[in-house]
Amino acid sequence: MLSTTFAALLPDRLPWYLAGPALGLLVVGFFLVTNQPLGASGAYVETYKTVTRKPGAASWRMFYFIGIPIGGFVGVMLKDDGFVRRAGYDALRNELPLGVTALIVLVGAVVMGYGARMAGGCTSGHGICGTAQRSPASWVATCTFMGAAVLMTLFIRIVSGGAI
Amino acid sequence: MKTSTAYRVLGLLFGAGFGFVLAAANLHEYDTIHNMLRLEEFDVFLLMGAAIGTSLPLLWWLEKRKTKTALADTLTLSRSKPTRQHVVGGALFGIGWAVSGTCPAPALVMLVSGAGLAVITIVGLFLGLNLRDRQVARLAGTATAADGEHRNLARVS
Numbered sequence A: 001m002l003s004t005t006f007a008a009l010l011p012d013r014l015p016w017y018l019a020g021p022a023l024g025l026l027v028v029g030f031f032l033v034t035n036q037p038l039g040a041s042g043a044y045v046e047t048y049k050t051v052t053r054k055p056g057a058a059s060w061r062m063f064y065f066i067g068i069p070i071g072g073f074v075g076v077m078l079k080d081d082g083f084v085r086r087a088g089y090d091a092l093r094n095e096l097p098l099g100v101t102a103l104i105v106l107v108g109a110v111v112m113g114y115g116a117r118m119a120g121g122c123t124s125g126h127g128i129c130g131t132a133q134r135s136p137a138s139w140v141a142t143c144t145f146m147g148a149a150v151l152m153t154l155f156i157r158i159v160s161g162g163a164i
Numbered sequence B: 001m002k003t004s005t006a007y008r009v010l011g012l013l014f015g016a017g018f019g020f021v022l023a024a025a026n027l028h029e030y031d032t033i034h035n036m037l038r039l040e041e042f043d044v045f046l047l048m049g050a051a052i053g054t055s056l057p058l059l060w061w062l063e064k065r066k067t068k069t070a071l072a073d074t075l076t077l078s079r080s081k082p083t084r085q086h087v088v089g090g091a092l093f094g095i096g097w098a099v100s101g102t103c104p105a106p107a108l109v110m111l112v113s114g115a116g117l118a119v120i121t122i123v124g125l126f127l128g129l130n131l132r133d134r135q136v137a138r139l140a141g142t143a144t145a146a147d148g149e150h151r152n153l154a155r156v157s
Helices: A002-006 A016-034 A040-051 A060-077 A098-119 A125-132 A136-159 B003-024 B030-037 B043-064 B084-100 B104-112 B118-138
Strands: none
Touching: A016 A125, A016 B003, A016 B043, A040 A060, A040 A098, A040 A125, A040 B104, A040 B118, A060 B003, A060 B104, A098 A136, A098 B084, A098 B104, A098 B118, A125 A136, A125 B043, A136 B030, A136 B084, B003 B104, B030 B043, B030 B084, B084 B118, B104 B118
């Protein structure tokens, strides 16, 4: 098995001082070649536009969308744990039934997608590419979503009595 | 190689690179993001800071010396003024991010790490993005300023 042969080539968690600059260099590298930022929510949008054959779709962004899970899978397989089939969201499922967890995750994801499209980017688009371009709009969006996420997490913590 | 093919190959390669780093740094795990947002671990904040700290000065320098990019024109950065949409959209994004514990790119890695519920997250993201797109189409004219997203450079210049 691949997982047993290559397991633990990567540490459990690559430290931030290596992973952060690596992401930064990927962003700069992509600008150097194509003069384009690497935003993930936009890649989702161009993917459904490409699949539904909307005119003017940037179809190369679909390839970026496909590349993320391919690279992610390689990364996962090079770790000790490797690929583990599971439901995920353990912290939520420990407190709630599976169906309720799924519903909460779905609603959260819809709100997240709607907000990303309204703001014009997500954690990669605004949070890294936009801030790195010194765009005031991206800095405002990034500070807003960071603050909102911390407050929402605090709210979830209070509502769940500290369980989640 | 045709330019469109080159873009696709590069998109695939850089996507794979991005996904690999996300997996290596455990950013696809709900707990990593949740612990960060609970302010119990600061690694992800530091990671983002290091990513910006690396790319911001490099892009500034490359823009200043008017570097020619390999496939497009001179490297240009876009800087928009913040609008209400950046604040409202950002707040909604942050709320959804806190609930689902992952964002668009890590959700894809979460799925291939074996977590089945990530399918729901990805479907929800598509629905939310599409919902906003359709709303904008209805309200035609109110375009979103997207510094982090694809720019149609041929039309801009």
